[in-house]
Amino acid sequence: MFYLIMRFLFALLFIFISISASATQWLKLDDKTFLIAPPSDARYLTSNQAILVGQRCAAIIDAHGDFSALENFASEVKKRIPQPICHLFSTSSDEEQILGMMLLANEFPDATWHAPSHVSQHFNEYQSALKDKLSRFEKSLQLSQSRLEIQSNAKIQQRLNKAKARIEKWKSRQFSPPTLLNAAQVTLDLGVHSLVVEEIEGATQGNLSILSHHNLGLFAGLTANPIPYVQDSNLEAWLTTVKKLRHTEEVTWLLPAQGKPYKLKALQKPIFFLEAAINSDSMMIPKALQAIYKPDDLTQTRLRLMYELAKTKQVQKMQRQGTVL
Structure with missing residues (x-):
C-alpha cells in the first residue's frame, strides 16, 4: 500500500x-x-x-x-x-x-x-481547455491529499501545498x-x-x-518536424508549404518543434513523408521512406507510428468527403 x-x-x-x-x-x-x-x-x-x-x-x-x-x-x-x-x-x-x-x-x-x-x-475554446486542465490538476491534488492522510509525510505535504498555491495562482490569472x-x-x-x-x-x-x-x-x-505529426491537418496544403520552403533562397536552416535544427536540404524528409501519406494506396510505410531516416529502433518506431496516424487521418478525411468507400 x-x-x-x-x-x-x-x-x-x-x-x-x-x-x-x-x-x-x-x-x-x-x-x-x-x-x-x-x-x-x-x-x-x-x-x-x-x-x-x-x-x-x-x-x-x-x-x-x-x-x-x-x-x-x-x-x-x-x-x-x-x-x-x-x-x-x-x-x-x-x-x-x-x-x-x-x-x-x-x-x-x-x-x-x-x-x-x-x-x-x-x-474561448482555448480558455475552456485551460480551465479543464487546471481542474484536472486540482482533482489530482485533492486525491493525493486524501491519500496522504493514510501515510503521513511532511516533505511531500509541503510539496503538495506548493502545488496547490501554483494552481490557485494559475486560476487567478486573466488571459x-x-x-x-x-x-x-x-x-x-x-x-x-x-x-x-x-x-x-x-x-x-x-x-x-x-x-x-x-x-x-x-x-x-510542428510544420518543420522531420517526422510530421499529423493532427487535423490539410496534408496537401502542408506539402505545398514545405515544398515552397525547400526551394527558397532566404533560408539556410530550420528549427522544428521536436528534434535538432537541420539544414534546408533535409526538408526532403517531411516532403517525402507527406507525399507518401497522400499518394500511397497502402497503410504500410514504404521502404524507400524508411531508408531516408536513421535506422535505430526509436526513430523507425516513431516513423512507423506517425505514418500510420497520417494515413488513418487521410483516409478519414477522404471518407468525410465521400471520395472512398
Missing part, C-alpha cells in the same frame, strides 16, 4: 514540480540566438523553444504544456537576457503550445503575443487573446535584428513561421 501511495504521489509531483526543468539545454547559436531544447527523455513530449535577441529587445518563440517548467524557463530568461521581451510567437495552434504561451504572456505582460489567426478566432498580424507577412525589428513573420498552412489549423535575417534560420515549429 505504501509503495502504491508513493508512486501515485510521485506522478502527481512530476506534473506540478517539473523534475526535468534542470536538464533543459540552453544552446547559444550566436550572439543573437538561443535555442532551448527539452531534456532528452522529453524531446518528443515538449517543444523546442528559441529566444532571438536584438539591441532593443528580444523575442520568445513557442511554449509547451509543462507549466512548472515554463515558470522556471521564464525565471531563467529574466536572469540571462538583459533586454526586455517585446514579442512572443506561437508557431502553431496546437492546444498545449497555446496554453503554455498563455502562461508566458502573463510572465511577460509587456510583450506582444503573435499567434495564428485561428487562435484568436477560437480563443487575453494574441494580437493579429496586420498582414499575411510582417517585418518586426528587435534592434539590428529583423524578423519576417508569416502566417502559413502546415501542421495545425493555423501556423506561423519566423525568419531571422541575422542567421537565415526559419522557426516553423
Whole structure:
C-alpha cells in the first residue's frame, strides 16, 4: 500500500514540480540566438523553444504544456537576457503550445503575443481547455491529499501545498487573446535584428513561421518536424508549404518543434513523408521512406507510428468527403 501511495504521489509531483526543468539545454547559436531544447527523455513530449535577441529587445518563440517548467524557463530568461521581451510567437495552434504561451504572456505582460489567426478566432475554446486542465490538476491534488492522510509525510505535504498555491495562482490569472498580424507577412525589428513573420498552412489549423535575417534560420515549429505529426491537418496544403520552403533562397536552416535544427536540404524528409501519406494506396510505410531516416529502433518506431496516424487521418478525411468507400 505504501509503495502504491508513493508512486501515485510521485506522478502527481512530476506534473506540478517539473523534475526535468534542470536538464533543459540552453544552446547559444550566436550572439543573437538561443535555442532551448527539452531534456532528452522529453524531446518528443515538449517543444523546442528559441529566444532571438536584438539591441532593443528580444523575442520568445513557442511554449509547451509543462507549466512548472515554463515558470522556471521564464525565471531563467529574466536572469540571462538583459533586454526586455517585446514579442512572443506561437508557431502553431496546437492546444498545449497555446496554453503554455498563455502562461508566458502573463510572465511577460509587456510583450506582444503573435499567434495564428485561428487562435484568436477560437480563443474561448482555448480558455475552456485551460480551465479543464487546471481542474484536472486540482482533482489530482485533492486525491493525493486524501491519500496522504493514510501515510503521513511532511516533505511531500509541503510539496503538495506548493502545488496547490501554483494552481490557485494559475486560476487567478486573466488571459487575453494574441494580437493579429496586420498582414499575411510582417517585418518586426528587435534592434539590428529583423524578423519576417508569416502566417502559413502546415501542421495545425493555423501556423506561423519566423525568419531571422541575422542567421537565415526559419522557426516553423510542428510544420518543420522531420517526422510530421499529423493532427487535423490539410496534408496537401502542408506539402505545398514545405515544398515552397525547400526551394527558397532566404533560408539556410530550420528549427522544428521536436528534434535538432537541420539544414534546408533535409526538408526532403517531411516532403517525402507527406507525399507518401497522400499518394500511397497502402497503410504500410514504404521502404524507400524508411531508408531516408536513421535506422535505430526509436526513430523507425516513431516513423512507423506517425505514418500510420497520417494515413488513418487521410483516409478519414477522404471518407468525410465521400471520395472512398
